[in-house]
Amino acid sequence: MKAVSKSSEYKRGLLPLGAEASLFAIGVAMMAPVSAAAAEDQSDAPVARASIEDIIVTARRREESGQGAPVSVTAIGGQQLKDLASVRLSDIAQLAPSIKITTASGSANAPVIFIRGIGTITTAMYAEPAVGLYVDGVYMPRPTGNAFDLPDVERLEVLRGPQGTLFGRNTTGGAVLITTQAPSEEAGGRVELGYGSNSEMLVNAVLQTGEIGNTGFKAKFAGQLHKRNGWVNSPGFNRSDWGGNEKASNLSFALRGDIGKLTIDNRFRYSEIDSFTSWQVIGGTPAALTAYRNAAAANPSGPPFLVNTKPLDLSYRDPRLTGNATISGWGDVLTLDLLISDALNLKSITSYNKLDQMLVGHLGGSYVIGTVLNPAMPGNPKEPISVHASPYNPGHQTQFSQELQLTGDLGQLNYLAGLFYYNEDVKENVTTILASAVGSNFIRVNRSVTYSQNTKSWAGFGQLGFKPAFLDDRLELTAGLRYTKDDKSETSNTIQTTTTTSNTTQSGKDSWYNLGYSFSASFKFTPEVMLYGRVASSYRAGGFNNIALAAQPYSPEKAVSYEAGLKTDMFDRRVRLNATLYKTDYDNLQVNQFISNGTTSTNFIANAAKAAYKGFEVEGTAVLGQHFQVDGNVSYIDPEYKSYFFVVNGVLTDIKSTAHFSYVPEWTFHIGGQVKTSETDYGALTFRVDYAQKSSTDLASVDQFSPVVKNIRSGRDINLSARVIWTKIPVSSKLNLTAQAFVDNLTDQRFITFATDFTSLGTAVFNRPRNFGVRLIGQF
Structure with missing residues (x-):
């Protein structure tokens, strides 16, 4: 892939050709059912009409129709995830507008979520995310802790825009809610087997016990093994350890029971993943490129110096980096739900989670053999040279949270009130070996940062809804408040060695307070057409740059969003069209950046003063008779810095005109269509094609x-995928068998998913090339 200059980008305000195609397809999908309906109405025989599934969501902490919630939410059912062969969280990025999921620097499998252009790329445990991820109602803040597969998902909800009232801190971009399958009333199970490119193998099993005797309790067991070889050739390593490899396992257990009006639900989850990310040098300063090339030429027994803006899928791993990055974690959530009456429901959510990681990273890309002025071994100046290698990065996190909710309906009023407590401890050691060019030689920099951090958060929140009876419940007014207090303390120790050794210890402590609010008004013109408006605020907690050159604090990020939306279901729920127009103002926007002092580089979070994001989103689905379906979405994001103060040559300067919004695609869109045959004695076939595209980004x-x-x-970011699904394969009356074959990234489009600039060299990670696979699923 060639480096793409800014001058070659789409002009602002112009719609890309693919986005025009998406909108056209959605429009055609809206019109087509009219003809189909007319044709069906002319038939004397009764016709079973297909319709669009209405998924129940919890976007407002209570179960309701997704189409009836005055919130920008995309609900994705578990069956849809299975049909699309979705395994990881990153697989859902094309299914909702304004969402981009990439990977953090420390692990190929740590998902970093951007919604409406807001997100944070780092695996550092001190950093606060901008998008809240909730699993079964529990907040999961660490990207490495969310590197799990999705073996038994009931539904997934993408909430776009600030969600500070009901979901609290760190939702200035939005929230993603994952709900796993609950134990079922009937006994049964599902087994899934898969095989694909890079010797990818998947084994997934779910077992439902049904009611155990007459106890009122039922249980569910789920497990998954998932492994694949890498696709980035790492000479000297087995394919199973090449860049992009994965070895993952997931286990979960759920127990649910009803005792009178009390429901007890306990869910336990354990996950473990082993992987390695291969980086590639994509450019450098003339002096650095000359130094690395000269070192490689002078030491031909070592590897060559690789630099290219196109993916080479070849990386020489620094021999000082042994093993892969490993992440393991477990968590338990106990939910007690007591239905006292329609006017009072009490819910308690108690959770404990633990995460352990040993990250190994080679952000510098391939290494060379060069002359080091301060060699690790005296008398042996020749050693591996890489701009950045992390041989040792252990981290540990524990978190406890408790939430209490009171909900109920009081005539024309509905309410929710709650209390929330969160306590997190993290400890991390980041050890790096860096190289700085000095003429034709290099200086070795050994740097080790050890820090610990404690975060405590308290919150009280409430929301009140009103549906006046004289308007037949078509109008709803909702208002909410949330008060949050955050306490954070840290201690860190930095040891850095070149020709001398420095040892720096520092500590910090701070508290932040926030009062968040939301207000929405919605009106149903008909049961199928709703217009709503919403104003909402949120804030992202402040913190300390624990692994930077000094633990400079950064302030909380605050957001206020203004949003108008339309939700429609037409033609007997065979056409659905939702649209949203929004503007979000950010104060003290937190920006993630690598900085360098000439000797060493590190991750750093700074406040970028004020920014505004505005845009729109459109989602559409149409069921065309019994056999055809078209769905798609398109979104546009237009961010602007109002002010961004930065010290330039010792002077505080507003750089808003030259600063960029990294990893923010201006346009995202997706169009998909499927054809399903009639059922026969041999089952039914579904053919599906999906095309998704995201604009190039800074x-x-x-x-x-x-x-x-x-x-x-x-x-x-272009992805054309296709799949064929064979359902109801006739093998046994007690076994429902499904087979699937798919290909992903059919056009083999390659792009950069993440990049780092060390001021001497720039390195990047590229997406996975074209891949394919087959799945066999049996339900009994």
């Missing part, structure tokens, strides 16, 4: 920190 925010990648862009 890779860094501040040019002064990014001299190498400031003129390189990610390239367009």
